[in-house]
Amino acid sequence: MQTRLTEILGVEHPVMLAGMGGVSYATVVTAVSEAGGFGCLGASTMSHETMVREIADVRSSTDKPFGVDLLTAMPGSMVAQVEAIIEGGATVFVAGLGVPAEVVELCHANGVLVVNMCGKVDHARRALDAGCDMVVAQGTEAGGHTGTVATMPLVPQIVDAVGEQIPVVAAGGLFDGRGLAAALALGADGVWMGTRFIATPEARSVIGYKEAMLAAGEDGTVVSKAFSGKTMRVLRNDTTRFYEEHPNELTPFPEQLGISMNGGFFHLGGDEHTPGVDPAREGYPTGQGVGAIDALIPAGDLVRQIVAEAEGVLASLSRYAGR
Ligand SMILES: Cc1cc2nc3c(=O)[nH]c(=O)nc-3n(C[C@H](O)[C@H](O)[C@H](O)COP(=O)(O)O)c2cc1C
Structure with a gap:
């Protein structure tokens, strides 16, 4: 083609x-x-x-x-x-x-x-x-x-x-x-x-990423500023829900990126051996085709x-x- x-x-x-x-x-x-x-x-x-x-x-x-x-x-x-x-x-x-x-x-x-x-x-x-x-x-x-x-x-x-x-x-x-x-x-x-x-x-990924994708439906993603301070489509989880309820706690890009990485809920760049990944809180960027x-x-x-x-x-x- x-x-x-x-x-x-x-x-x-x-x-x-x-x-x-x-x-x-x-x-x-x-x-x-x-x-x-x-x-x-x-x-x-x-x-x-x-x-x-x-x-x-x-x-x-x-x-x-x-x-x-x-x-x-x-x-x-x-x-x-x-x-x-x-x-x-x-x-x-x-x-x-x-x-x-x-x-x-x-x-x-x-x-x-x-x-x-x-x-x-x-x-x-x-x-x-x-x-x-x-x-x-x-x-x-x-x-x-x-x-x-x-x-x-x-x-x-x-x-x-x-x-x-x-x-x-x-x-x-x-x-x-x-x-x-x-x-x-x-x-x-x-x-x-x-x-x-x-x-x-x-594909490289941190723990839980591919499993969470396989389990998600077409409505399992949300656009959130939780992980970088800019709008990012990710799998919906405890972190995205927290920031939906507490939008005043968000900081602009790239500060929020530092907060998510230092706060232990964004390890993008890590792999399956990266410690401290909690799938209920981790940022897993994913599109709507996931379902x-x-x-x-x-x-x-x-x-x-x-x-x-x-x-x-x-x-x-x-x-x-x-x-
Ligand atoms: C995990 C992940 C990381 C991404 N990182 C980047 C990036 O660093 N630079 C970029 O230009 N786009 C990035 N994107 C967006 C992709 O380049 C691409 O446009 C998007 O994945 C296409 O939509 P789809 O996920 O529905 O196929 C990222 C997307 C995902 C899912």
Whole structure:
């Protein structure tokens, strides 16, 4: 299935693994890229040294293209991080929470594409103006930091605003081949999936995360500022309920991130050996597609399954096309 996205990325399938902080480490990134999708490291929760090591791990495990995602709004030097991304051999830099205007030229001078996460049409226009090579249109259904506009209305409006100039990738609540087919129907060039890929054996996670996802229904998530001070979709639990009842105790980003980490209820970036994780209080970023997930599936199989299902859906829809 070739689209503008597969062309620009140099991959086989228009399926991108979201660069999820705490989850998208080298193992799952390699598995997705090896399967012909596009793996993206979620480096927002990594130290500089860890990011460099994870990039090297991917590079030594696959010859296929991969990317690295960082949050523009995080304190620290984005230029130094982007230099390490370039040096490590990634082909794409993805920026969440803000347009990464100061590193676009640096990336382009080194043959690295720049992608911007967008929750509104205006974000996409600003990304285009700043020289970004494509945008991810992420609807509110998404796990992690998220806006208020849903995927279904957001994607075609972003396509209308910038889709003639640059590829648009759909995200938020998409978890299978039907979602990929729907994204293409809305004018997107592919999908960027997060939540579905957490439920793979290769994804990194703290204790209780995958189990809580398998148990959750489609209404098991809530948008809360409890874990970072910015609106984040997570599994509903005792912590989200506490802050719903005590909103005055919330502090702004990034202070609230310090409070959740030091308070022992957010360990994103940890793994199954990280001590002190209480599933009733822990922040587990998750999208609304979670209700459809009832098994862990190897990430490479997932990529192939999503594409095969989308091809079947698109073929069967042709019966509505008339003669
Ligand atoms: C655990 C988790 C961590 C995330 N971390 C980041 C991040 O660090 N940077 C970013 O741009 N997006 C992040 N996101 C958002 C994803 O990139 C993606 O847009 C989202 O997962 C798509 O929606 P879905 O979860 O419904 O598939 C995160 C999402 C999750 C679930």
